Amino acid sequence: MLGxxxxxxxxxxxxxxxxxxxxxxPNGAGKTTLLRLCAGLLSLRAGTAEVxxxxxxxxxxxxxxxxxxLGHETFCYDDLxxxxxxxxxxxxxxxxxxxxxxxxxxVGLTRMANVTHGxxxxxxxxxxxxxxxxxxxxxxxxxDEPHAGLDEGGRAVLDEIVRTAPAxxxxxxxxxxxxxxxxxxxxxxxxxxxxxIHEPERAEVLA
Amino acid sequence: MNYLRDVWLVASKDLRIERRSRVALQQIVPFGGxxxxxxxxxxxxxxxxxxxxxxxxxxxxxLLAALLAIGRSFNVEESNRARxxxxxxxxxxxxIFLGKAAAVAVELFLLEVVVGVAVVVLYDVTPRSxxxxxxxxxxxxxxxxxxxxxYGVLAGGLRARETxxxxxxxxxxxxxxLGATRAxxxxxxxxxxxxxxxxxxxxxxxxLVVAAGTVAFGPLLEEA
Numbered sequence: 001m002l003g004x005x006x007x008x009x010x011x012x013x014x015x016x017x018x019x020x021x022x023x024x025x026p027n028g029a030g031k032t033t034l035l036r037l038c039a040g041l042l043s044l045r046a047g048t049a050e051v052x053x054x055x056x057x058x059x060x061x062x063x064x065x066x067x068x069x070l071g072h073e074t075f076c077y078d079d080l081x082x083x084x085x086x087x088x089x090x091x092x093x094x095x096x097x098x099x100x101x102x103x104x105x106x107v108g109l110t111r112m113a114n115v116t117h118g119x120x121x122x123x124x125x126x127x128x129x130x131x132x133x134x135x136x137x138x139x140x141x142x143x144d145e146p147h148a149g150l151d152e153g154g155r156a157v158l159d160e161i162v163r164t165a166p167a168x169x170x171x172x173x174x175x176x177x178x179x180x181x182x183x184x185x186x187x188x189x190x191x192x193x194x195x196x197i198h199e200p201e202r203a204e205v206l207a
Numbered sequence: 208m209n210y211l212r213d214v215w216l217v218a219s220k221d222l223r224i225e226r227r228s229r230v231a232l233q234q235i236v237p238f239g240g241x242x243x244x245x246x247x248x249x250x251x252x253x254x255x256x257x258x259x260x261x262x263x264x265x266x267x268x269x270l271l272a273a274l275l276a277i278g279r280s281f282n283v284e285e286s287n288r289a290r291x292x293x294x295x296x297x298x299x300x301x302x303i304f305l306g307k308a309a310a311v312a313v314e315l316f317l318l319e320v321v322v323g324v325a326v327v328v329l330y331d332v333t334p335r336s337x338x339x340x341x342x343x344x345x346x347x348x349x350x351x352x353x354x355x356x357x358y359g360v361l362a363g364g365l366r367a368r369e370t371x372x373x374x375x376x377x378x379x380x381x382x383x384x385l386g387a388t389r390a391x392x393x394x395x396x397x398x399x400x401x402x403x404x405x406x407x408x409x410x411x412x413x414x415l416v417v418a419a420g421t422v423a424f425g426p427l428l429e430e431a
Binding site for chain 1: 213216220223224227228283286287288289291292293294295296297298429
């Protein structure tokens with residue numbers, strides 16, 4: 001709920017395993033709310049939602065162990081270094097240090113490994129947040145405006161991670177305003193308007 | 208084993224943040240020191256008053272500094288929405304609670320050593336019954352840290368958290384302050400036998416709050 005108004009109403013959406021689904025829509029349409037709901041950060045007031053076959057109302061914790069969210073914020077600690085932030089997130093998710101180090105290398109932040117989060121540029125912070133997400137080796141990757149703040153190199157890294165995710169058994173739900181970039185990655189697109197899902201015809205998407 | 212590993216993971220993260228940011232060193236320890244020094248100056252005209260007042264003044268200084276440490280422990284979770292990161296991490300609420308409370312407790316122990324030395328020097332107090340003092344300090348510190356951590360998470364998501372935490376914590380830790388002061392008084396008076404009932408009260412309080420916090424922290428983290 002946003003004040004007296006429901007943030008999402010009448011959302012009916014199935015996502016197949018291995019899909020890269022683009023969630024498009026205007027500001028305030030409910031994209032972020034839907035992603036946070038899928039991540040298990042919000043609870044349902046009405047209706048049902050299953051993520052990775054688990055009912056969110058029954059076991060949000062189990063869902064959280066299998067998803068990763070790249071949101072507007074990095075979820076990192078300003079006074080920890082890149083490596084420390086990454087290792088903390090990976091180990092908290094039951095992953096190893098080597099998983100964290102591999103993620104760091106994948107996003108191209110190795111040379112910033114010993115710099116604290118507070119001293120990183122916006123783009124570097126986004127890369128670290130992306131590394132945090134993939135270090136968890138999620139089965140569902142939730143990306144909220146993932147291209148925002150990234151330079152060309154960062155966008156290339158992001159695109160490679162998203163494109164290769166299905167082969168690693170990971171489904172991707174991607175909310176973006178940068179439709180040209182996002183459509184190059186997505187295998188399907190839906191629109192969310194005023195909290196409701198509208199599934200456009202393929203021809204309309206391409207137009 | 209995994210549970211303990213998670214507790215250590217959270218505690219070491221918080222302690223590393225404190226070590227690097229130096230907030231504890233530059234704000235909390237000086238604050239505790241200033242409180243002790245100010246009381247020493249205020250009561251200095253009557254030197255006979257300082258030693259009997261020392262236990263109470265020591266714990267007042269620790270309590271006020273503890274409020275800063277608790278506030279700091281949850282402020283770091285609000286930046287960059289790290290709190291959501293903790294929720295998403297998959298860590299059990301109980302292990303997060305124990306880790307955060309342990310980190311606050313370690314900071315308070317260090318503070319107690321510094322403030323304790325200041326009290327001995329400035330208040331002309333002779334430490335006696337070291338075992339009683341140690342047991343009372345450990346139990347009281349755990350009780351303070353655990354209580355603060357429970358209320359810290361409760362107020363964590365609110366804008367008025369910096370005002371709310373002291374309002375919630377101060378009444379709740381009254382038994383700790385009373386028990387710790389009385390135990391220290393008895394120990395310093397050279398009658399440790401009178402201190403043990405107070406130490407038992409402190410231990411009971413600590414066990415109760417730690418148990419309640421371990422169960423309640425997860426839901427509180429979700430709802431706050």
